[in-house]
Amino acid sequence: MKFLLGNIQWFILILLCICMCAKVEPPGGGPDDKSPPEIISVIPRAGSVNVSLEPELEILFSERMKKETTEKAIFILPLLFDYPRFEWSGKKLSIKLPEKLKENTTYVLTVGALAVDSHGNKLGRTQSFPFSTGQTIYTGSIAGRVLNASARGMDIWAYKLDSPEIGMFWMSIPDYITQTDSLGEFQFEYLSYGIYLVVAVEDKNNDQFFTPPSEKIALPDTLITIDENAMEYKPLFMIASELDTLKPYLSKVESPDDRKVFIEFSQRMDSSSVFLKSNYKIENLEDSILTVSIVDIYPYSDDKKTIVLECPGLVTGNKYRLTAVNLYSIYEIAADTLVQIFEAGGADTTSPELIKISPKPGRQALPAGFDIKFMFSESCDTNDITQKVFLSDTLKVPVSFKIDWEYPNLLVVKPDFQSGEAYLFSMDESSIFDLAGNPLGDSIMIYEYYTAAEDTFGQVGGQLINYPVDSIIVEAISENGESTITFSSDNGKFMFNKLFPGTYVVRAFCDTDNNGQFSCGKIKPFRFAEHIIFHVDSVTVRARWETDIGVFDFKSSSD
Structure with missing residues (x-):
């Protein structure tokens, strides 16, 4: 019994000693890691020459990286035929090449801006590390910017061409790849002599192939030649847009009543062809004697993917064949002859709807001089329309306006508004x-x-030089994407007289096709985008203040 008590006393004494020695620590954790990762070293070192044709490639990061995302941001340029294999050991990445390198060739190990550490911090800028299997490292470079690059960034692809002839480039893997940074800027370095086609692609599936129409693409305004007389080219400005290489087809044809046929296309359609009545024919399959006349065609949506044929006299329940010819998408791709069978609906007892008003009404002040557009779901009776709408100031004093029907379902009101x-x-x-x-x-x-008062606005002006054509459009784009355009005078000067206070991107382009808007080019057959330049910095507009943004030079540094 005494032995048992003695053991208990010793146990209590030891426990007290442990408790007295224990330290009180603050809870773990701390501020979130927001610092971007860094590249500590690479093998081979940047600038190495006479490198083995079967080299060991390694990258040491300052942080542990998200493996899959970082691997997608790493390229060996020119691209190899197959993908390399990646092996990780903590912060170190080893890259196993699938094939031997070529002799006397400059290669670039590139880590894209979208590489991400384990805390979700992006590298932030693309970094390149050149080495050569020969004695020389080429130093050609191309730099530029994609104005509307998405937040996730865009791939920039460079194809080295054997000649100035541009074929179906999108069917080939590019020779060089880099990525835009957070500002949409990019740069290729260490390029060998040659002719290059540079495009920007929103490569969503990371396969180094352009997949329309789900992926946006930006085409350049020229090919770029790198040689001993022109080792660098900058800046190359581009704008991403949707382009397609597929032929448009009919997605849906239906007749909701005995007056109308709704047609939905797979793509947005070219207005000059889709609204031409002679491009359509409707035949009654149950009574060939009964002819069908198309009296009007109008859009059901702004994107021109859905249109309406106004065909009074359709026989309810009868089957009809629609044939459409000579139609083109907005990408200038010709459709085949399109044929679809449909059944005519019953009597039209459905009221029309007002589906869109532009600009939207409300307390948001607008510059005086705008039109108001009302889009209805179907054609409306245009007789005496001026007696059915009324415009006044808040004191009920009538305000004059004019009426126009852009389409049978699109009413345009042109009011005589004053400022403020x-x-x-x-x-x-x-x-x-x-x-x-x-x-x-x-x-x-x-x-x-x-309408906004005159003293609400600011002014922005500048000077164009070295512009290759007379038709130049200058555009100021606000932070919410709204665009204001102006035209340069004969001496190249331009002025925006009514801009709301805020921050703008200012750009100018050569309107070579005289359609009043930027043309982004064409994939098949290939056509360059119109030549465009951006002001280097965003422009801040203040009320009652004129800002001179200086010179816009259309001449690139390699000319």
Whole structure:
């Protein structure tokens, strides 16, 4: 019994000693790691020459990296036929090449800006490490910017061409790849002599092939030659857009009633062909004597993917064959002859709808001089339309306006607005009918519009030089994507007189096709984008203040 008590006393004494020696520590953790990772070293070292044709490639990062994301951001340029194999050991990445390198060739180990550490921090800028299997490292370079590169960045691909002839380049793997940084900027370095086609691609599936239309692409305005007389080219400006190489087809054809046929295409269509009545033919398959006349064609949506054929006299329940010819997508791809069978619907007893108003009514002030567009779901009776709408100021004083029908379902109101005023536009829905006599509604709708005072605006001006054509459009793009355009004078000067305060990107392009908007080029057959330049910095506009942004030079540094 005494032995047992003695053991217990010793146990308690030891436990007290342990507790007295224990330290009180603050809880673990701390501020989140927001610092971008760094590249500590690479093998072979940048600038190495006479490198083995079967080299060991290694990259040591300052942080542990997210393996899959980082591997997708690493390229050996010129690209190899197959993918390399990656092996990780903590912060060190070993790259196993799938094939021997070529003799006397400059290679570049590139780590893209989208490489990410384990805390989610991006590398932030693309870094390149050149080495050569011969005695010389080439130093050619191409730099530029993609204005509308997405937040996830875009791949920049360079194809080295044997000649200035551009074929179906998108069917080949590019020779060089890099990525845009957070500003959309990019640079290729250590290029050998040759002719290069440079494009930007939103390569969503990371296969180094352009996949339209799900992936956006930006085409250049020229080929770039790197030689002993021109070792660098900058800046190359590009704008990403949707381009397709596939022929458009009919997605859906249906007749909701005995007056109309809705046609939905697989792509946005070219207005000059899709709204031409002679490009369509409708045949009654149950009574060939009954002819069908198409009296009008109009869009059901702004994107021109869905249109409506106005065909009074369709026989309910009869089957018809629609044939469409000579149609083109907005990408200038010709459709085959399109044929679809449909059944005519019943009597039209459905009221039309007002599906869009542009600009949207509300308290957001706008510069005086804008038109108001009302898009209806179908053709409307245009007789006496001026008696069915009313425009006034807030004191009920009438304001003059003009009316135009851009399409049978698109009413354009051209008001005589003054600056710094408020206006009311009213529409009697019960007096507006579709062609079957169905009213728009039973209410009087009132829409408010406000115009900004003259002292609200700021001005931005500048000078164009070395512009290759006379037709130059200058564009100021606000942070929310709204665009204001102006034109240069004969001496190259330009001025935006009414810009709201804020931050803008200013760009200028050669409107070589005189269509009033930037043309992004064509994939098949290939056509370059129009020549475009950006102001280096964003422009801040202040009310009642004129900002001179200086010279816009259309001449690249390699010319």
